[in-house]
Amino acid sequence: MNLIFTKDLVPGMCVGEDVIAEDGFIKLLPQGAILTQVQINSLRNWEIPSIYIDDTSEWTEGKAIAIHMTKKEFIHGYRETFDKVVHAFRRIKKFREGSIAEMQELVDQNIILLSETIGVLEHLQDIRCYSENTFNHSLNVAIIAGVLGKWCNYEGRELKNLILAGLLHDIGKLFIPLPILNKPGLLSEEEFAIIKQHPQAGYQVLKDATIPEGVKLGIWQHHERMDGSGYPMGLVGDEIYAGAKIIAIADVYDAVTSERVYHCKMTPFEALDMLADKMFERLEPVACLTFISNMKNYLTGSSVVLSNGQKAKIIAFNARTGYFTKPVVCLQNGKLIDLQKTDIWIAG
Numbered sequence: 001m002n003l004i005f006t007k008d009l010v011p012g013m014c015v016g017e018d019v020i021a022e023d024g025f026i027k028l029l030p031q032g033a034i035l036t037q038v039q040i041n042s043l044r045n046w047e048i049p050s051i052y053i054d055d056t057s058e059w060t061e062g063k064a065i066a067i068h069m070t071k072k073e074f075i076h077g078y079r080e081t082f083d084k085v086v087h088a089f090r091r092i093k094k095f096r097e098g099s100i101a102e103m104q105e106l107v108d109q110n111i112i113l114l115s116e117t118i119g120v121l122e123h124l125q126d127i128r129c130y131s132e133n134t135f136n137h138s139l140n141v142a143i144i145a146g147v148l149g150k151w152c153n154y155e156g157r158e159l160k161n162l163i164l165a166g167l168l169h170d171i172g173k174l175f176i177p178l179p180i181l182n183k184p185g186l187l188s189e190e191e192f193a194i195i196k197q198h199p200q201a202g203y204q205v206l207k208d209a210t211i212p213e214g215v216k217l218g219i220w221q222h223h224e225r226m227d228g229s230g231y232p233m234g235l236v237g238d239e240i241y242a243g244a245k246i247i248a249i250a251d252v253y254d255a256v257t258s259e260r261v262y263h264c265k266m267t268p269f270e271a272l273d274m275l276a277d278k279m280f281e282r283l284e285p286v287a288c289l290t291f292i293s294n295m296k297n298y299l300t301g302s303s304v305v306l307s308n309g310q311k312a313k314i315i316a317f318n319a320r321t322g323y324f325t326k327p328v329v330c331l332q333n334g335k336l337i338d339l340q341k342t343d344i345w346i347a348g
């Protein structure tokens, strides 16, 4: 454990002890949090002179998301990767077979770097503002699966296979008629039955490809749910492949935080409330909790707009009730507000 001056902190370091504000009441950062640039800036704003850093554990090295890239560089890298994804997916649609070597190269050389970039989830949120479609969704799920996989201790080839499954999880949608795929409003029973074929269709198109069985199962089972309410097979609990459970969380998170023809996008805060409240029994609980608690650390210190139009910074989430849309925030004039005691929430 080392006491490090705040001016010397860098993203990716692991917080060794809870960081408490000078008033003694507000926990700015919990022990074990992996520092982001936003959090370091927040510590500077709070004039915290130094904090304890856990520099001994392998945990830090294993879980730190530590590639430095500016937002501009990230967006450039995302767009470059996106163009390659579109190109590769169109070929699969045309010839009904995939160049797996090309996909693996995309994962190994592009997507893994994007998923390990500091601020990756904030950058993805910004990218959502101007583009949404199946290709974006596939790349986003690959990146988020990389982030969550790392948080769940996946590494090396296993992590890359998880990212590959994320990239290809909706490949079966290429064979669903666009009027059904993009239909605003409720689908008829027949239309929904067609949509539900996409995991099987994706598995079919790649079943003879030389990729690990786990990647194929990730594609086939990403809509299965722990309580048996998913599709195509209605598998339950341990019957579902572990990687598919990670892809499911990344898929749900990206889907609800994206603008779709049939719904308005949620903020990351609303999405976390939804995951913790409505989806928790349907998704794998350990991975889901890992995602939620890491996202909590990730979002602490970020700038937000409140429902009354005021700008604020997230100071802390209430550990007891866990309403992510109602944390303690600091207004621009320095005033602290616990949003749970008001009718204000985070709007964006």
Ligand SMILES: [Fe+2]
Binding pocket: 169, 170, 198, 222, 223
């Ligand atoms: Fe899907």
